[in-house]
Amino acid sequence: MSSSEDKRQWPLYEVFVRARGGLDHKHVGSLHAADARMAVDHARDLYTRRLEGISIWVVPSHQITASDPAESDSLFEPARDKIYRHPTFYEIPDEVKTL
Amino acid sequence: MSVAVANAGRTDAEARDLFCFVLRLGDLSLVLGQRLGEWVGHSPALEEDLGLANIALDMIGQARLLLSYAGEIEGRGRAEDDIAFLREHGEYLNPILVEMPNGDFGQTIVRQVLIDAFQLEMFERMAASADQRLAAIAAKSVKEVRYHLRYSSGWLLRLGDGTAESHARVQSALENLWSYTVELFAEDDLDKAMADRGVAPRLSEVQAAWSQRIGEILAEATLDRPKDRPHSWHGKRGQHSEHLGYILTEMQHLQRTYPGARW
Numbered sequence: 445m446s447s448s449e450d451k452r453q454w455p456l457y458e459v460f461v462r463a464r465g466g467l468d469h470k471h472v473g474s475l476h477a478a479d480a481r482m483a484v485d486h487a488r489d490l491y492t493r494r495l496e497g498i499s500i501w502v503v504p505s506h507q508i509t510a511s512d513p514a515e516s517d518s519l520f521e522p523a524r525d526k527i528y529r530h531p532t533f534y535e536i537p538d539e540v541k542t543l
Numbered sequence: 544m545s546v547a548v549a550n551a552g553r554t555d556a557e558a559r560d561l562f563c564f565v566l567r568l569g570d571l572s573l574v575l576g577q578r579l580g581e582w583v584g585h586s587p588a589l590e591e592d593l594g595l596a597n598i599a600l601d602m603i604g605q606a607r608l609l610l611s612y613a614g615e616i617e618g619r620g621r622a623e624d625d626i627a628f629l630r631e632h633g634e635y636l637n638p639i640l641v642e643m644p645n646g647d648f649g650q651t652i653v654r655q656v657l658i659d660a661f662q663l664e665m666f667e668r669m670a671a672s673a674d675q676r677l678a679a680i681a682a683k684s685v686k687e688v689r690y691h692l693r694y695s696s697g698w699l700l701r702l703g704d705g706t707a708e709s710h711a712r713v714q715s716a717l718e719n720l721w722s723y724t725v726e727l728f729a730e731d732d733l734d735k736a737m738a739d740r741g742v743a744p745r746l747s748e749v750q751a752a753w754s755q756r757i758g759e760i761l762a763e764a765t766l767d768r769p770k771d772r773p774h775s776w777h778g779k780r781g782q783h784s785e786h787l788g789y790i791l792t793e794m795q796h797l798q799r800t801y802p803g804a805r806w
Contacts, residue, residue, distance in 0.1 A: 454588070475590055478701065485694055486590040489597045 456505040457483040459490075461497035469501050477502075553616075557740075561674070562616045563636060564737050566626075567779050568665075569609030570637035573627055574787070575658060576602030577794050578645060587648055594694060598655070601687040608680045628798035632781075632788055639778035640723035642787045649709065650716035652698045656760060657720060659692035661727050664752045665744065673741035696760045703764025714766055721769035726777050728753070 454476040460469035472491050477483035483502040491497070511519055523529070553561065579599035586592035610623040641658060645651045666688055669681035702709040728750035730738075737743035761768050776782055797804055 476588060477590065481697060482701075485697065486594065488690075489594045490590065493597070 454478050454482075457487075457502045458505050458508060459483075459487040460501040460503070461487070461491055462499035463497055465498065469499065472496070474505060480504075558616055558618070560733055560736050561742065562613055563733055564743065565609050565613040565616060565677070567636040567638075567733075569606050569613055569626075570635045571641050571658070571662075572602045572609065573606035574635070574637045574790060575641040576600070576606060577790055578641065579651075579655075581645055582651065591648075595651075598691050598694065601684075601691065605680070605684050605687070608683075612676055612680070624798070628795045632783060632791060634781060635783065635787060635791075636779050636781060637787075638723070638726050639776060639784050640720060640727070642778065642784055642790055643720060643723065644786060646716060647712060648698075649702050649713040650720070652695055652702060653713055653716040654720055655691065655695035656699050657724055657757065659688055659695050660753050660756050660760070661724075661749070662688045663692055664749045664756070668744035668749065672743065677742060696764075699760060699766075700764045703761075703766045710765065713764070717761075717766060718769050722772050722774040725771070725774035726779060729777065731777075731780070 455478075456474055457477055457480075458474050459472050461472045462469045475483065475486045475490055477486050480502060484500055487500045487502055492500070576599045579595050579602065582595045583592060583599075586595055606627065607623050610626045614621040614623060614626055640654060643650075643654060645654075663685065666681040666685040670678055670685060672678040672681065699713060702713045704710070728746045730746045734743070734746050738745045758768060776784075778784075778787075
């Protein structure tokens, strides 16, 4: 949490919603809540109003460790010229429908 | 439509009873939905704004189902909007508790916990009502109400077991509102008839379950259960506090100013 943030403000939580069984939880946004239970309630009210999900995860934002944008070059650029890592050189049989 | 068809085999007296009973349930949801709507734009946090508005919308949804059904039972061609917006003060049959002012956030939460627990015990039992339509409405609504109670009791816990200030405020709200819970369980001839016909649960049974549930919530929230005091003022018989008049003035303003307005 940044030092400039108002201490009286509720902590920030990141919200992840699973749209339906078999899919991953996807990050959908963030919200303020006093505790984890309230964060789930708020997430339910804010992010599943239109049947967007069947399961909710909330994580305190300060628990997330992020990559440094300044290091983007060294972290991600090296993968750019390694196209052989994409499985695009295989012939996919016609019978396979769901790839 | 003839009265006989509309009444689906009920005698006129039975239809009248059912009509009034459905209004009691529907008006509770309608008036509390309107009350909660007053928080929109004024809540302590944006997230609570949406939380309370969601509950308000669930309440209005329950009111629509119930008042539409009441109109059908009555068989005089009144639709949900006619019943919601064109009745007078004394024709509303909601308990007085739901028309009590929002007060501070703590008072709104106390009122909500008391009513959510009541609706939960009612709807859980009414899902097995002999009246198919009420059974279906109860089965749908009970899912909403379970969440409402989760929300409201969660807040009561935080406020009751929170700071000295928050504790004092919700305890005081509880003292102020407690006597209005008496009428929820004061069985009159109509309640008795509904229970006899298997339409609704016995209020004594609902009260016992409610009392236990509320007792557990209050204990966890470190709040003292107020003493029971006699209270003989019944919104469910059309005797209301002054507050309902102000609610209706605002709620009915559009229909009264522009009769039949649609959008």
